[in-house]
Each structure stands twice: as C-alpha cells, then as structure tokens.
Amino acid sequence: MALISHSAPPTSSLSRLRQVWQQGRVSQYLLLLACVAGVAGLFASRALVALSPLVGVAAALANPKAQLALVPWLRNKSAWGLALLYLLLVVSGLYTEDWPVWKHQIYRQLPLIGVPLAFALAVPLSAQQRYAVGCLFVAGASLVGGATVIRYLLNPLANNELIMMGQNTASVTGIFHIHFGLMLALAAYFGPLLSSSRYAGKVAQGLLILGAFRRP
Structure with a gap:
C-alpha cells in the first residue's frame, strides 16, 4: 500500500513573492537599489543618476x-518644496533664448522629480541599509579622491600648468570639480558620523575615519 504524505505542499514562488511584496520588502529593496545606483552614479556615471529616481x-x-x-505625502511641505524647484526649470522655458x-x-533634471516621491511613499530603508549606503558614499569619495x-x-608639472592657466585638475572619473569638492566635503562629515554607528566594527571605524580625510 502506497504511503500517503500528509505534509503541506511547498509554497509556490508566486505565493512567496506575494508575501514579500505584502511585507514591503520589494519596495524597500528597490529603494535601496535606487540609492546605490544614485551614489555610484555620482562618482562614475550621470546615466545612473538619471535612472535612480525612476x-x-x-x-x-x-x-x-x-x-x-x-495623504501624509500630500501634506509634506518638504516634498512639495523639492518638486516645485523643477517648476522653475519649466517656467524658464518662457524666456529662454x-x-x-x-x-x-x-x-537631465526631470527624472530627479521622482526623488521626493520615492522617499516619501516607498518603504523606508532600515538603519543598517542607510548605514551601508553612507559607507558606499564615503568609500567612493575616498577611492576617487585617492586615485x-x-x-x-x-605628472605634477602638467597639472600645475593647467592650474596656472586657470583650469582645475579633473578627477579620474571626470566629475565636475565643484560637484566633486562638495562630495569630498560631505564625505569628510559622513565618515566620523558613520564611524559612531552601532553597525561599525573597529576595522570599519578606522576605515571610515581614514576615508573621510583622504582627500586631494
């Protein structure tokens, strides 16, 4: 006589996906992906910066x-303030030559209107995920700055000649020097702040402090 198994059937992939979606993990992981793409794009690719808000x-x-x-998003003055900044860009079309x-x-700028929408309506990142994104930013600034x-x-002579001619030494990834300087300054503040996180071990603390002040 054949044995009849009374065990429950395995959960289907569709059911697991539905459960993950209902828990908000899909939204959270997509927001994490957007943040990682945005940070990577700041140091390497404008295309990633444009795609991350999408x-x-x-x-x-x-x-x-x-x-x-x-409803809270519609009442969020900060989100509306960010969105209205792009209205100025549209209005400028009335008098541009x-x-x-x-x-x-x-x-270039219109995709960024999704930033206030994403961070107000998506499932927020966990504290550990925010820490990881911050570490990625500091590490990116450190690596690009060091390189x-x-x-x-x-080749200091050639670079000094550029400086004497009023030109700035470009970063290895071609980031505009003003933007790059701002990101280096932010990394200098974020590094010590992240090093005090409970997620930072002793090695991570040292690397964050070192990376924050390793600037050109």
Whole structure:
C-alpha cells in the first residue's frame, strides 16, 4: 500500500513573492537599489543618476501601503518644496533664448522629480541599509579622491600648468570639480558620523575615519 504524505505542499514562488511584496520588502529593496545606483552614479556615471529616481518611483509604486502614505505625502511641505524647484526649470522655458540647452537640462533634471516621491511613499530603508549606503558614499569619495591624487603626483608639472592657466585638475572619473569638492566635503562629515554607528566594527571605524580625510 502506497504511503500517503500528509505534509503541506511547498509554497509556490508566486505565493512567496506575494508575501514579500505584502511585507514591503520589494519596495524597500528597490529603494535601496535606487540609492546605490544614485551614489555610484555620482562618482562614475550621470546615466545612473538619471535612472535612480525612476527606480525610486518603482519603489514607491511597489509599496503595498502606498495609499496610506499618500495623504501624509500630500501634506509634506518638504516634498512639495523639492518638486516645485523643477517648476522653475519649466517656467524658464518662457524666456529662454537657447532652446537646445533648455531641452537638454529638462531631459537631465526631470527624472530627479521622482526623488521626493520615492522617499516619501516607498518603504523606508532600515538603519543598517542607510548605514551601508553612507559607507558606499564615503568609500567612493575616498577611492576617487585617492586615485586623483595619485594621477596628479604621477605628472605634477602638467597639472600645475593647467592650474596656472586657470583650469582645475579633473578627477579620474571626470566629475565636475565643484560637484566633486562638495562630495569630498560631505564625505569628510559622513565618515566620523558613520564611524559612531552601532553597525561599525573597529576595522570599519578606522576605515571610515581614514576615508573621510583622504582627500586631494
């Protein structure tokens, strides 16, 4: 006589996915992906910076409780303030004389309107995830800054000539020098702050402090 198994059938992949979605983990992971892409894009690729808000919007749409978060978002003055900044860019089209540049700026900046939407409606990152994103930023600033210093030291005469001509030494990834300087300054503040986190071990604390002040 064949044995009949009374064990419950395994949960299907669709059921597991539905459970993960209902728990808000899909929205949270998408927001984490958007943050990682945004940080990586700041140091390496403008395309990633433009795409990361779109992933953030997907994170907001994936929130199973997005309707409950919608009313507070509509009352969030900070979110509306960020969104209205892009209204100025649109209004500038009424008096611009350089339409190609205006269209290019619209194309570049418009995806960023998803930032206030994503962070207000998506499932928030956990404290550990926020710590990881911060560490990624400090590490990126440290690596790009250190590589830029090494490139300068390998050919200081040529770089000094550029400086004498009023030009700035570009970073190894081609980041605009003003933006790069701001990111280095932020990393100098974020490093010590992150080193005091409960998620930072002794090695991580030392690396964060070292990375924060390893600037060109």
